[in-house]
Each structure stands twice: as C-alpha cells, then as structure tokens.
Amino acid sequence: MTATTNKAGVxxxxxxxxxxxxxxxxxxxxxxxxxxxxxxxLDELRGVxxxxxxxxxxxxxxxxxxxxxxxxxxxxxxxxxxxxxPYLFPPKAKLWExxxxxxxxxxxxxxxDAAKAFAFIGVRPCDLHAIQVQDAVFMAEQNTDPxxxxxxxxxxxxxxxxxxxxxxxxxxxxxxxxxxxxxFDLALTEILDADRHSFVVEAGSAAGASVLAEIPHSEARxxxxxxxxxxxxxxxxxxxxxxxxxxxxxxxxGSYESRRxxxxxxxxxxxxxxxxxxxxxFCTTVEDVTDLSGTHAERWRHWESCYTTxxxxxxxxxxxxxxxxxxxxxxxxxxxxxxxxxxxxxCVGCGRCITWCPVGIDLTEEVRLIRDSExxxxxxxxxxxxxxxxxx
Amino acid sequence: xxxxxxxxxxxxxxxxxxxxxxxxxEDELLAVADAITIANFPEASRAVxxxxxxxxxxxxxxxxxxxxxxxxxxxxQSGLLIAIGACATAGGxxxxxxxxDVRAFTxxxxxxxxxxxxxxxxxxxxxHVRVDMELRGCPINKAQxxxxxxxxxxxxxxxxxxxxxxxxCKMRGTPCIMVAHGTPCLGPVTHAGCGAICPAYNRxxxxxxxxxxxxxxxxxxxxxxxxxxxxxxxxxxxxTYNASAPEFRREGDRxxxxx
Ligand code: SF4
Ligand code: SF4
Ligand code: SF4
Numbered sequence: 001m002t003a004t005t006n007k008a009g010v011x012x013x014x015x016x017x018x019x020x021x022x023x024x025x026x027x028x029x030x031x032x033x034x035x036x037x038x039x040x041x042l043d044e045l046r047g048v049x050x051x052x053x054x055x056x057x058x059x060x061x062x063x064x065x066x067x068x069x070x071x072x073x074x075x076x077x078x079x080x081x082x083x084x085x086p087y088l089f090p091p092k093a094k095l096w097e098x099x100x101x102x103x104x105x106x107x108x109x110x111x112x113d114a115a116k117a118f119a120f121i122g123v124r125p126c127d128l129h130a131i132q133v134q135d136a137v138f139m140a141e142q143n144t145d146p147x148x149x150x151x152x153x154x155x156x157x158x159x160x161x162x163x164x165x166x167x168x169x170x171x172x173x174x175x176x177x178x179x180x181x182x183x184f185d186l187a188l189t190e191i192l193d194a195d196r197h198s199f200v201v202e203a204g205s206a207a208g209a210s211v212l213a214e215i216p217h218s219e220a221r222x223x224x225x226x227x228x229x230x231x232x233x234x235x236x237x238x239x240x241x242x243x244x245x246x247x248x249x250x251x252x253x254g255s256y257e258s259r260r261x262x263x264x265x266x267x268x269x270x271x272x273x274x275x276x277x278x279x280x281x282f283c284t285t286v287e288d289v290t291d292l293s294g295t296h297a298e299r300w301r302h303w304e305s306c307y308t309t310x311x312x313x314x315x316x317x318x319x320x321x322x323x324x325x326x327x328x329x330x331x332x333x334x335x336x337x338x339x340x341x342x343x344x345x346x347c348v349g350c351g352r353c354i355t356w357c358p359v360g361i362d363l364t365e366e367v368r369l370i371r372d373s374e375x376x377x378x379x380x381x382x383x384x385x386x387x388x389x390x391x392x
Numbered sequence: 393x394x395x396x397x398x399x400x401x402x403x404x405x406x407x408x409x410x411x412x413x414x415x416x417x418e419d420e421l422l423a424v425a426d427a428i429t430i431a432n433f434p435e436a437s438r439a440v441x442x443x444x445x446x447x448x449x450x451x452x453x454x455x456x457x458x459x460x461x462x463x464x465x466x467x468x469q470s471g472l473l474i475a476i477g478a479c480a481t482a483g484g485x486x487x488x489x490x491x492x493d494v495r496a497f498t499x500x501x502x503x504x505x506x507x508x509x510x511x512x513x514x515x516x517x518x519x520h521v522r523v524d525m526e527l528r529g530c531p532i533n534k535a536q537x538x539x540x541x542x543x544x545x546x547x548x549x550x551x552x553x554x555x556x557x558x559x560x561c562k563m564r565g566t567p568c569i570m571v572a573h574g575t576p577c578l579g580p581v582t583h584a585g586c587g588a589i590c591p592a593y594n595r596x597x598x599x600x601x602x603x604x605x606x607x608x609x610x611x612x613x614x615x616x617x618x619x620x621x622x623x624x625x626x627x628x629x630x631x632t633y634n635a636s637a638p639e640f641r642r643e644g645d646r647x648x649x650x651x
Contacts, residue, residue: 037567038567041567062571062615064568064571066572080567081571086565091565092563266610266611267611269581269607271556271580272556272562276558276559276562277562289539290542290543291542292427292538292542292545293426293427294427294546303559308554308555309606323608355571356568358558358577358579358580359614
C-alpha cells in the first residue's frame with residue numbers, strides 16, 4: 001500500500017538527536033510530547049531528552065493515568081489532552097488594534113503574528129488528518145485565515161506511526177490511522193525489540209528529504225519494514241473503540257427527535273471540554289475591548305464552544321437553551337453536517353473527547369445507542385417490534 | 393471632561409475583598425480616577441459625595457433590616473447598580489446561616505446576644521432590589537472589574553463569559569486534574585471568570601464564581617460520588633461561598649444524608 005516504503009531509511013535511537021539538530025539549525029521551534037504535571041502534554045522541546053522516554057498512559061472514558069513502561073520507548077503512548085491545534089489556531093489572538101485620532105476618527109493597525117515556524121514532532125496519523133480537516137476550514141480558497149495559513153505553511157510535520165492504540169482510539173473506523181501514507185514531511189515508526197531500538201523513517205516532502213539527508217541513517221532492510229508493519233498491525237489489533245459510520249449522516253439527520261437526547265440532558269455538563277480538546281473544533285468568538293480612557297481599542301478572537309449559550313445567543317436569547325440541543329449540535333455537526341460543509345467527517349477518531357469529558361460521555365457509544373433506538377423505532381413503526389422499549 | 397460619570401462603591405455584609413480588588417488596580421486606578429468621579433469608596437477614602445450616582449458597585453449581602461433599607465436608598469440614587477462578588481450575588485459564605493438557626497449562632501458567639509439584630513438569612517441584593525448586572529467571584533476578578541468599568545465608560549457591552557471554568561482551564565492548557573488525577577473539581581458547573589487558577593495549581597475548582605449558566609450539578613455530583621467523594625463531602629463542596637445560589641443550594645440539599 002505504500003510506494004514510499006521503498007525509500008525508507010532507518011535512524012538509530014542514538015541518532016535521533018540529529019533530527020532536532022537539523023530542525024533547530026533551520027530555525028524551527030520543535031514542539032512535541034513531554035511529561036509535565038503528571039500527564040503527557042505537548043510543549044516546546046529542546047531535544048530527545050525531553051521526550052517521554054519509558055512513559056505510557058492508560059486512558060478510558062473520563063480517566064487518564066500516566067504509567068511507567070517496561071521499556072525505553074520514546075513514543076510508547078497515544079494522544080494526550082493536548083492537540084496541535086493551539087499552535088496553528090491559538091486559543092486567543094489579537095486581530096487588530098486602533099487608536100483614536102485628534103480629529104475624532106481612529107487609525108487601525110494590524111497586529112502581525114510573531115510566532116516562529118513550528119516543527120511538530122510525533123504527530124499521530126489521526127492528528128495529521130485533524131490538521132488536514134482544519135486546513136479545509138481555515139485555508140479554503142475563498143476565506144483563508146491569515147494567521148492559520150501562515151503558521152501552517154511554515155510548519156514542519158514529523159508523524160509518528162502508531163504502534164499501539166488506547167482504549168479510546170478508533171482511527172480505523174474513521175479511516176485516519178494508525179498509519180499515515182502521506183501529508184507529512186517525515187514519518188517515523190518506532191521499532192523496539194530485544195536487539196534494536198530504531199526508527200523506520202520515510203520522507204514525504206522535499207523539505208523532509210533535505211532534513212533527513214542531515215540525519216545519520218541507513219537504508220531500511222526488509223526486516224525493518226516487516227517490524228514497522230507489525231507495529232501498525234499491533235495498533236490495529238489494540239484499537240479500543242469502533243464507530244460504525246455506515247449511513248451516519250442520514251442516521252443523525254433522521255434522529256433530531258431521538259429519545260436518546262433526553263439521556264444526554266441528564267448526563268452532559270455542557271462544560272465544553274470536548275470541544276476544547278477536539279483537534280478539529282474551530283469555533284471562535286470575537287470581542288472588542290477598550291482601555292479606560294477610550295483612546296485605544298483592540299479586537300480579539302478566542303476559542304468558543306457550542307456548549308455555551310453565549311455562542312448561540314441571538315436577539316432575545318440563546319437558540320439552544322437546553323443541554324440536549326447543545327450536545328446534539330456538537331455530535332450532528334461533527335459526524336454529519338461537517339460532511340455537507342467540508343466534504344469530510346469532522347471526527348478523526350482521536351478519542352480525546354472520550355477521555356477528557358469529565359463524566360466520560362463517549363460519542364461512539366452515543367452513536368451506537370442512537371442507531372439501536374432508531375432501529376427499534378423503525379421496527380415499531382412497521383409493527384414488527386421485537387424488543388419492547390423497556391430499557392431506554 | 394466636565395461631566396465625568398460618578399461612581400460609588402457600597403459595602404454590606406462582606407469582607408471588603410471585592411472593594412480591595414478595585415484598590416488593587418493600582419496601575420489602572422489613576423486612569424479610573426481620571427475617567428470617573430469616585431463619589432464613595434469606603435476602603436479608599438471617607439469622603440462621600442452626594443448622589444445621584446451613575447454607577448454603584450455594591451459589595452456584600454443583606455443580613456439586617458437596616459441594611460435592607462440602606463440598599464433601597466442606594467438603588468434609588470443609582471443609575472446602574474452592579475452587584476460585585478459572591479456575597480452580593482448569592483449571599484456569600486455567611487449564607488450558611490440559611491441552613492441553620494441563626495439564633496443558635498448568636499447565642500454561641502456573643503456575650504449579649506440580645507443586642508444583636510439580624511435577619512434569619514443572608515441574601516443577595518437581587519432578593520431586594522433590581523440589579524442591573526452581577527459580577528461573580530469570591531473575590532471578583534480585577535480584569536473583569538476593569539472590563540466592566542471600561543465597557544460602561546465607552547458605551548459598549550462588557551465581555552463577561554457565562555460558560556464553565558473548564559473552558560478557561562482548557563484555553564490555558566492545564567491538564568485536567570479531575571481526569572488525570574481523580575481530583576474532585578467543580579469547574580464543570582462553575583461560572584467562568586477567574587481564569588481557572590486552582591486547577592493550574594493542582595487544586596480542584598472551589599466554585600468561587602458560583603453556578604454557571606444552567607449547570608448540571610446532578611451529573612457532576614454523581615460523578616464525584618463515583619470518584620469516591622462521600623455524600624456529606626459532596627454537600628460541603630456545594631456549600632461554600634455560593635451555598636445559597638439556587639442551583640448549588642438545591643444540589644447541596646440532595647446530599648449529606650438529607651441534612
Ligand atoms: S470528536 Fe472526539 S474523537 Fe473525534 S476528533 Fe474530536 S475529540 Fe477526537
Ligand atoms: S460531552 Fe462531556 S465534555 Fe462535552 S460538554 Fe458534555 S460533559 Fe462536557
Ligand atoms: S481541572 Fe477542573 S476546571 Fe479544569 S477542565 Fe478539569 S474539571 Fe474542568
């Protein structure tokens with residue numbers, strides 16, 4: 001399935017520092033996973049030593065625990081709370097500022113983005129897809145967001161092909177992993193067994209190839225490629241969750257009155273965590289602020305969530321006063337409306353919303369329950385009801 | 393500017409913390425004083441200018457009949473009345489009396505309880521007069537206070553988000569301590585405004601800013617139970633600075649063995 005594997009190389013564990021050296025020499029700011037505050041976060045990295053060597057995590061709905069591994073893997077974990085989103089699409093950004101002029105008017109000034117070019121190290125295939133989903137949102141021909149586009153065009157992407165899956169992962173259902181075949185500058189697969197610790201590496205762009213040329217590496221042998229394939233298979237076998245996407249758009253469009261939403265009204269906190277951690281959620285609000293003297297004004301954009309009533313406030317009140325209507329908005333947008341809007345699913349199966357929902361609401365389970373409940377309803381409508389609605 | 397707006401600060405049953413937030417705006421205070429006439433500010437000066445006032449910032453809850461009358465007078469003299477802090481918006485920590493017999497307390501605390509004239513309850517300003525805006529917090533957040541004052545001065549809508557503390561917590565990138573460490577946290581039901589300080593220092597949110605819009609306290613309380621928080625401890629979590637805010641009051645009442 002991959003023509004690129006022909007050109008694959010192998011970087012030894014000890015040569016991986018060369019990746020950081022080459023990137024830093026090119027003036028990139030390396031960003032990647034590191035252990036902080038008892039979790040694996042994404043942060044700026046100085047080198048290999050900052051990676052979560054020998055760490056892993058156990059995650060499930062509403063729970064995440066950092067744990068030690070028996071080996072010294074550098075990427076032996078899956079996605080944590082942080083996505084790459086804040087680096088390309090910052091939570092808060094000043095769009096412009098204005099000064100009052102003596103003649104009673106005002107002069108406006110753009111506030112250019114000063115961020116340096118990021119090198120993302122250890123992007124999971126699902127997250128690479130998430131970035132591509134946001135590209136479609138922010139870099140559409142007609143409406144390109146200058147801040148996002150600038151950062152995205154400058155970024156260097158190093159994918160880490162998954163060799164394991166968390167209980168919350170379902171990339172295989174969303175067709176976004178556990179292996180990426182393109183769209184990266186470099187892709188690494190970590191091989192760690194009794195006699196080797198190395199990375200199978202593929203270049204996916206000219207920039208990637210030129211960085212790779214500076215890192216000591218050898219040509220991949222068939223057994224290296226076989227080991228990389230085994231990694232992918234292991235991740236597939238460990239896939240913790242599934243989401244049946246068959247006809248999911250029509251299913252959700254047809255479920256506006258599903259009785260399942262009442263259950264979500266009871267459980268969902270409308271706290272917005274799922275939208276904040278989701279690597280594809282892109283909603284913002286814009287606020288104007290002034291100083292006390294009224295001579296200086298600024299316009300800020302910051303992340304917003306469809307779970308707040310402010311977000312859907314129009315004259316006279318919020319159009320989504322109930323929690324059920326807000327959860328429904330989120331789920332239906334993510335899995336159905338997104339397809340009409342951008343031609344892809346808005347969900348890449350990263351599992352973050354499952355782990356980081358304080359009460360563990362799991363969209364894969366909700367879709368399953370909606371499907372079941374609609375099936376029962378159809379059966380009832382056709383007078384061939386087999387299961388009474390006792391447990392709903 | 394000939395007609396600078398007149399701002400007055402009033403105090404009822406409270407600790408002065410919210411007024412001190414205004415005093416704490418050291419750097420900005422000069423600009424504030426430039427832009428408005430401070431007509432009454434007990435923490436800063438004893439001088440009191442006569443009303444009417446364009447804006448009154450009112451701190452504290454109503455716990456005596458005399459204070460109730462005083463509040464009515466403030467209302468009459470004020471264009472906009474802004475309740476500041478948990479006492480003024482929910483009754484404050486002193487609203488714990490609402491769950492008990494206040495006379496038992498006065499008997500216990502004072503040598504001559506017969507001299508104490510107090511109401512049975514501690515109530516928010518809105519229980520007595522029309523309140524134009526509420527600024528939450530115990531104490532209020534300095535940036536939010538300045539935001540409201542600049543918005544008023546510049547004739548624009550203040551930016552005061554109504555959503556959860558979790559949104560602020562995630563925007564600052566704090567790893568969720570409830571999910572990652574099992575630490576009980578009230579962030580998911582608490583009104584934003586503080587910037588999610590406590591989780592950033594490994595403490596669960598104490599809900600200083602009171603209930604967010606339509607909080608689902610029952611779902612969170614159920615989850616706290618699942619995390620191993622005892623039922624009476626769940627009650628205590630909801631009964632702090634905003635114990636008498638209706639949504640927290642109802643949730644607290646459902647726990648602690650029917651107390
Ligand atoms: S909806 Fe959930 S699983 Fe899907 S991409 Fe967003 S956070 Fe990940
Ligand atoms: S689904 Fe979970 S994370 Fe999302 S708003 Fe509801 S309770 Fe919060
Ligand atoms: S630590 Fe508390 S406030 Fe922060 S996201 Fe978690 S539950 Fe919400």
